[in-house]
Amino acid sequence: xxxxxxxxxxxxGRAVSPxxxxxxxxxxxxxxxxxxxxxxxxxMSRRELILRYVLLxxxxxxxxxxxxxxxxxxxxxxxxxxxxxxxxxxxxQPTLENYGKVAEAIPVWLYIVNSLTVAAIDVVGNLVFAxxxxxxxxxxxxxxxxxxxxxxxxxxxxxGEATIIxxxxxxxxxxxxxxxxxxxxxxxxxxxxxxxMYNAFRQIPEEIDQAAVVDGANSWQRLRYIALPAVQGTIAxxxxxxxxxxxxDFLWPLIVLQSPDKLTLTVGLQYLQGTFSNDQRLIAAGxxxxxxxxxxxxxILQRYFFKGVxxxxxxx
Amino acid sequence: xxxxxxxxxxxxxxxxLVWLLAFSVWPSINTVRLAFTNASPLGGVSRFVGLQxxxxxxxxxxxxxxxxxxxxxxxxxxxxxxxxxxLIALLVEKRLPGIAFFRTAFYSPVIASAxxxxxxxxxxxxxxxxxxxxxxxxxxxxxxxxxxxxxxxxLFSAISLTVWKGLGYYMIIFLAALGNxxxxxxEAAALxxxxxxxxxxxxxxxxxxxxxxLVGILVCVSALRVFSELYILTNGSGGPGGQDQSVVxxxxxxxxxxxxxxxxxxxxSLLLFAVTLVPMLVLARLNSKAQQ
Numbered sequence: 001x002x003x004x005x006x007x008x009x010x011x012x013g014r015a016v017s018p019x020x021x022x023x024x025x026x027x028x029x030x031x032x033x034x035x036x037x038x039x040x041x042x043x044m045s046r047r048e049l050i051l052r053y054v055l056l057x058x059x060x061x062x063x064x065x066x067x068x069x070x071x072x073x074x075x076x077x078x079x080x081x082x083x084x085x086x087x088x089x090x091x092x093q094p095t096l097e098n099y100g101k102v103a104e105a106i107p108v109w110l111y112i113v114n115s116l117t118v119a120a121i122d123v124v125g126n127l128v129f130a131x132x133x134x135x136x137x138x139x140x141x142x143x144x145x146x147x148x149x150x151x152x153x154x155x156x157x158x159x160g161e162a163t164i165i166x167x168x169x170x171x172x173x174x175x176x177x178x179x180x181x182x183x184x185x186x187x188x189x190x191x192x193x194x195x196x197m198y199n200a201f202r203q204i205p206e207e208i209d210q211a212a213v214v215d216g217a218n219s220w221q222r223l224r225y226i227a228l229p230a231v232q233g234t235i236a237x238x239x240x241x242x243x244x245x246x247x248x249d250f251l252w253p254l255i256v257l258q259s260p261d262k263l264t265l266t267v268g269l270q271y272l273q274g275t276f277s278n279d280q281r282l283i284a285a286g287x288x289x290x291x292x293x294x295x296x297x298x299x300i301l302q303r304y305f306f307k308g309v310x311x312x313x314x315x316x
Numbered sequence: 317x318x319x320x321x322x323x324x325x326x327x328x329x330x331x332x333l334v335w336l337l338a339f340s341v342w343p344s345i346n347t348v349r350l351a352f353t354n355a356s357p358l359g360g361v362s363r364f365v366g367l368q369x370x371x372x373x374x375x376x377x378x379x380x381x382x383x384x385x386x387x388x389x390x391x392x393x394x395x396x397x398x399x400x401x402x403l404i405a406l407l408v409e410k411r412l413p414g415i416a417f418f419r420t421a422f423y424s425p426v427i428a429s430a431x432x433x434x435x436x437x438x439x440x441x442x443x444x445x446x447x448x449x450x451x452x453x454x455x456x457x458x459x460x461x462x463x464x465x466x467x468x469x470x471l472f473s474a475i476s477l478t479v480w481k482g483l484g485y486y487m488i489i490f491l492a493a494l495g496n497x498x499x500x501x502x503e504a505a506a507l508x509x510x511x512x513x514x515x516x517x518x519x520x521x522x523x524x525x526x527x528x529x530l531v532g533i534l535v536c537v538s539a540l541r542v543f544s545e546l547y548i549l550t551n552g553s554g555g556p557g558g559q560d561q562s563v564v565x566x567x568x569x570x571x572x573x574x575x576x577x578x579x580x581x582x583x584x585s586l587l588l589f590a591v592t593l594v595p596m597l598v599l600a601r602l603n604s605k606a607q608q
């Protein structure tokens with residue numbers, strides 16, 4: 001949402017980051033890996049190679065520099081002047097004490113547990129229910145199929161922020177306002193994930209499925225033994241993005257939550273700015289606490305993500 | 317064949333369908349209903365107030381200010397976020413040693429929470445932050461540049477933050493699209509003696525034009541939905557005199573507290589929906605043209 005960044009601005013659908021293919025197939029899937037792999041080596045001159053790396057490093061500096069600067073600030077000791085006219089990237093008295101002090105200013109462990117709770121509910125919910133629904137829409141024949149599919153597609157044009165007030169009213173009516181379940185519930189199944197699973201399941205060759213039907217497999221068996229093994233990449237991407245979406249979300253928990261002991265990490269962090277602390281080192285440490293875990297998870301899983309992009313399984 | 321009983325598909329689809337109805341379809345309908353009431357966040361009886369919310373809305377200078385901010389946001393983000401990510405995608409497209417590291421690193425602002433990103437940039441853009449210190453050291457200006465306190469400079473700070481956070485996101489979309497641009501065409505052009513720049517204009521650009529349109533629309537819609545960047549950079553205040561608010565910030569303000577008004581917030585939500593519909597319709601229009 002959250003955002004135009006959903007990069008946070010996930011275009012559509014609150015809890016999910018990857019952009020849906022709203023083009024209706026204007027961007028067909030990329031060609032096979034073999035074809036891509038052939039291009040690139042060979043033709044490049046030494047000069048071009050050097051130029052490329054120089055440019056890559058410049059972009060790297062622009063993109064990663066701010067994170068490193070924040071990391072550096074978070075490691076600077078209280079004796080070190082962080083407001084100096086000659087800013088230094090390397091802390092002269094490196095220390096981890098700021099990370100300890102964050103826990104004194106806000107109950108950061110509690111907030112982490114709260115965020116993890118919300119994220120766990122959303123990841124499990126999306127994996128189980130989006131898979132089931134996507135399978136029924138893609139691989140089973142039933143009355144009402146087209147209408148239900150259309151419904152999932154239609155909700156994609158709603159910007160999440162435009163219905164957030166009425167969503168809050170629903171959560172309040174359910175007696176779930178100011179609760180973690182209330183934060184997690186709307187993101188537990190995202191329409192975009194149902195459609196991503198639908199797309200993935202549809203790419204399984206019809207013949208394999210029919211052979212299973214002839215052999216007397218029922219729907220559950222076809223899902224378990226034929227369909228699921230074929231869509232592992234998409235499942236991984238949905239898991240990654242449900243987690244990131246829940247962990248990073250700001251606007252929705254800001255609206256739902258009020259009690260100081262129920263806040264998620266992003267909302268809690270915002271209290272580090274101003275009210276609870278004027279120490280820039282603490283704020284920096286707090287942001288790193290929120291960022292480092294997700295950066296580590298993403299770096300470990302990135303190859304699934306980029307593979308998914310190149311396979312065209314996931315657009316965005 | 318006993319494979320399928322009639323209700324089996326429904327067992328699969330009903331949880332997701334119930335969710336869709338409860339948290340997407342019903343809220344959309346309810347937004348329209350609420351917009352004509354004075355519902356309060358604290359509950360209690362809400363009353364039908366007719367068009368009053370809309371009259372208040374269109375008479376509110378803050379709403380017009382927010383729409384102006386949105387237009388400026390779109391106008392600046394649109395060219396930057398359709399061109400820069402394409403160039404970066406071209407840079408990381410080829411499989412060079414270490415390219416996975418660069419791709420992951422370039423994507424890192426996307427996975428960071430907007431709150432984290434906002435707090436990082438608040439520190440960088442602070443009166444005594446690193447940019448002001450550098451500018452001062454170079455002797456370009458006397459006092460600190462008011463990145464976080466000047467009405468327009470603050471808006472452009474938020475825009476730079478949005479662009480910085482969005483680069484990796486659209487890079488990925490372009491990366492997928494570049495895979496479609498025919499290698500054969502590139503080779504043929506190269507044999508004909510076309511240089512890199514010539515090939516970019518005559519082979520790459522036509523190949524990714526559709527994706528550029530899509531990205532442009534996505535950028536516009538996202539610009540209209542901006543919230544966290546402005547909220548964090550202004551520490552929730554909306555900048556000097558609250559002039560740097562977005563429509564979503566206004567919606568959030570009316571969502572909570574004793575002075576809250578869910579009816580009015582819903583009217584603002586309808587306004588948000590109406591304005592985001594414009595780029596969506598443009599996309600639909602272009603799509604139907606492309607199919608003809």
